[in-house]
Amino acid sequence: MADLPLQPGSMIGILGGGQLGRMLALAAGRLGFDVVVLEREADSPAGRVCAHTIVAAYDDAAALAALAAVADVVTYEFENVPAAAVASLVGMGVDVAPGPLALAVAQDRFEEKTFLNANGAPTVAFAAADSPEAAVDAVARIGAPALMKTRRDGYDGKGQRWVEHAADAARVFAELGSVPVIVEAPADFVRELSVIAARGRDGATAVYPLAENHHEHGILRRSLAPARAAPALTEQAERIAARILAGLDYVGVIGIELFELSDGRLLVNEIAPRVHNTGHWTQDGCEVDQFEQHIRAVAGWPLGPTRAIAQVEMLNLLGDEADTWSKLAAEPETRLHLYGKRAAKPGRKMGHVNKVRPL
Known part of the structure; x- marks a missing residue:
């Protein structure tokens, strides 16, 4: 097991080489860490900004052993990484955060809702x-x-x-x-919200302001944050987040999707044990964004402040929408984040923009 907190120059491993891994790697680099990615594709978005890439299946025994040999801690960018791979790393003495419990809960929707209800987080x-x-x-x-x-x-x-x-x-x-x-059962909700929260190695927690989210065909199109919310609603979301983080003995950033009902109650739709699309607004709207926060947590560093410093509208760029990068880059209120994916496909997330306005 690594000595914590990790010193700058330490190696952080990431399972998964997509856009979330890329943004995690960039955040780690800012803090002085090197990153090694285990990814199936040789030319991945994360791999191109990392110190090392191990190209193999996530459950490849030799690849996991190679990752364990160089990484001081390992995290993951998506919750469908094989649980057996994480168990294998843990068995080799590697510190994996978030831990196996969070992965097991999030990979099975029935287990997820059962866990949520048992920990005081209501669902449909x-x-x-x-x-x-x-x-x-x-x-x-x-x-x-x-x-x-x-x-x-x-x-x-x-x-x-x-x-x-x-x-x-x-x-x-x-x-x-x-x-x-x-x-x-269907949720008779008035809007979809989410809360991004983090828990450190010492049990300290940090919660970001709520985001209001709009989906099309099951894909997130835009988030508005901080969302307009009465203090009681914000406090309710923070209580839910605290219960989930404690119940999972969690380390890292988690995304929690919520339904706001007409009577002001919140129901949890689902959780994601990783940085989350609805938290991308924090890159340009908060003092410390979700990606740096996750690296801080898994490295055993103090969590950073989550205060909003701007009002942000985050828009996902799907398919060839990213081809308008020149126009978007010319807009003074727009911050452009492209993922470096080689091929645009309909519905594929190619990047996002944060439209920033004063609070």
Whole structure:
């Protein structure tokens, strides 16, 4: 195990070489750390800004051993990294943060909601199903319409379908691949919010202002932050975040997606044990952004301040929208963040902009 806090010049390992890994690596570099990435693609966005890249599958035993040999601590940029890979690293004496519990909870939507409810973080009603008959029964108990989701591997709206009538549940179950699913009651929400929070090695926590989020076709299009929110709503979100962080014995930054109901209550939609798209606004809107905060936490450094210093509208650039970079770069209120991905595809996140205004 590494001696903490990590000294500048130490090596931080990242599982995953996408845009989140890239922005984590850039933040680590600012603090004087070197970064090694384990990534399947040789020409990854994160790999091109890192000191070293190990090109292999995430569960490749030799690659994990090579990562363990050079990294002082290891973190990950997405929650679908194989849990067995993290267990293997831990077995080799590597400090992995966030820990295996956070990964296990976030990788299974049923386990996630069960954990949330057990730790005082309310969600919609839900039920699990692993057969067509169980799916019909689950929808009948929850009530239609209901949202059916695969328990694993869903993101950006993938792996989920609405079930309008209980009689349709078996068909929808088959459309989702006849794999274990969770059936969720709809949330009668007035808006979608999120809170980005962090917990350090010493148990200290830091919470960012709320963001208001707008999705299209299951993909985040824009976030507005800090969101307009009464103090009671902000306090409710902070209590939820504190319970989740403590329940997971968490180290690092976590994204918590929330539904605000008409009566002012908050329900947790889902959690992401990593830096989060709805926290990108912090890069230009806060004293310390979510990426630096995550590096600080996993390195055992003190957490930084989370106070907002600007009002930000974050817009995701999807597909060829990133081709307008020249126009965007000329806008004085716009801060452009491009991910260095080689090929633009419809719906693919190629970058984002933060439109900054005074508070």
